[in-house]
Amino acid sequence: MVWPTRRTCWRGKEVFLRTYNSPDDSETPHFTSVPQVRTEAYMHEALTDCGIDIHWESEVETVDSGPEGVRMETTDGQEWRSSYVVGADGGGSTVRNEIGASFDGDQSANSFIVADVEAVEGDGYPTERLFHYDHPEVGGRNVLLVPFTGGWRLDIQCLPDDDPEELCNDENMREIINTVMGEQYEDNLTWISTYKFLQVKADSFVDEHRRVLLAGEAAHLLAPFGARGMNSGIADADEAASAIAVAIRSHRDAVARDEVELFAARREKAAQYNLDAAGQALEYLQGDDPVTVLRKEAAAALADQFEVAGEYLDDAPYGPHGAPPIVSTGNY
Ligand SMILES: Cc1cc2nc3c(=O)[nH]c(=O)nc-3n(C[C@H](O)[C@H](O)[C@H](O)COP(=O)(O)OP(=O)(O)OC[C@H]3O[C@@H](n4cnc5c(N)ncnc54)[C@H](O)[C@@H]3O)c2cc1C
Incomplete structure (x- = not known):
């Protein structure tokens, strides 16, 4: 809509x-609402077009990474081997737990x-x-x-x-x-x-062997003000895919490792920026900082005379508009 x-x-x-x-x-358009069921349907369609199989009802249970690649087991009893894995299994990520990374941060x-x-x-x-x-x-x-x-x-x-x-x-x-x-x-x-919102980030976005990459809410959870959750997850996935493509083509272990580390450095920095931006919005809404409280009161008092004061009140709950300093994937 x-x-x-x-x-x-x-x-x-x-x-x-x-x-x-x-x-x-x-x-x-200035404003668009796309429900998550629709974005999921678009992604499903894109996967079908690319000829990628989806294995429903087969949750990842174990992830063992080593210098040569990754071995996983799923709940349907299957075993999987791959050079690289992207863990995009959401906030309760099994992949994150299996590589020994943990969430760090606060709750609203x-x-x-x-x-x-x-x-x-x-x-x-x-x-x-x-x-x-x-x-x-x-x-x-x-x-x-x-x-x-x-x-x-x-x-x-x-x-x-x-x-x-x-x-x-x-x-x-x-x-x-x-x-x-x-x-x-x-x-x-x-x-x-x-x-309640969690504002947390994994302490590492990759495993020790640089074979498993975390993306989306497996890597970070943000307060939704500013709409950075899904948007930054897509940027993670995009950069993870690019890093893996280069790593596979490089045929040199050191180059492949560097590429995955670069992914982690860039996306950890972007996640920190997005967390700070969402945190700023949360602080604006929930905090009792006297300067912010006074600024809101003053803007409300002046809104009849100065449109800019009303616009400040309209805009501020969604946090800053800027983009992380290191991104190649749009604004997140
Ligand atoms: C009220 C609200 C409003 C929001 N509004 C916005 C917005 O306007 N804009 C925006 O950008 N973001 C928004 N978000 C955030 C956005 O919804 C999430 O950031 C995004 O859906 C996370 O996507 P994900 O793929 O990382 O994780 P998920 O959507 O959680 O997907 C993870 C998937 O992994 C699967 N899975 C879990 N465990 C396993 C396993 N062991 N093995 C295999 N698969 C597994 C799950 O079944 C699921 O399908 C909002 C969130 C909320 C709560």
């Missing part, structure tokens, strides 16, 4: 609103609630991204609303003393959805979950 409007409210009052023209085919202080609300056909609710600071009718909590095809994603930032499980019971959620979106939506909750 492409949507045209960004809007921000501060304690019940609108402080920023901007609507962009609908892009024609030659332009990149507050919990978050994430909920899907089904669209009401033809009700005219605006397709906009709305961020509401300290929503007065949601107990002063921050609320984010993002449109998706067929519905809305509602994020609520819990207060430090909240019990998130209690807050997301049926009655409370009906009331919150009614307040934020209107009565016609209060029965349309289709999915809900609560979580």
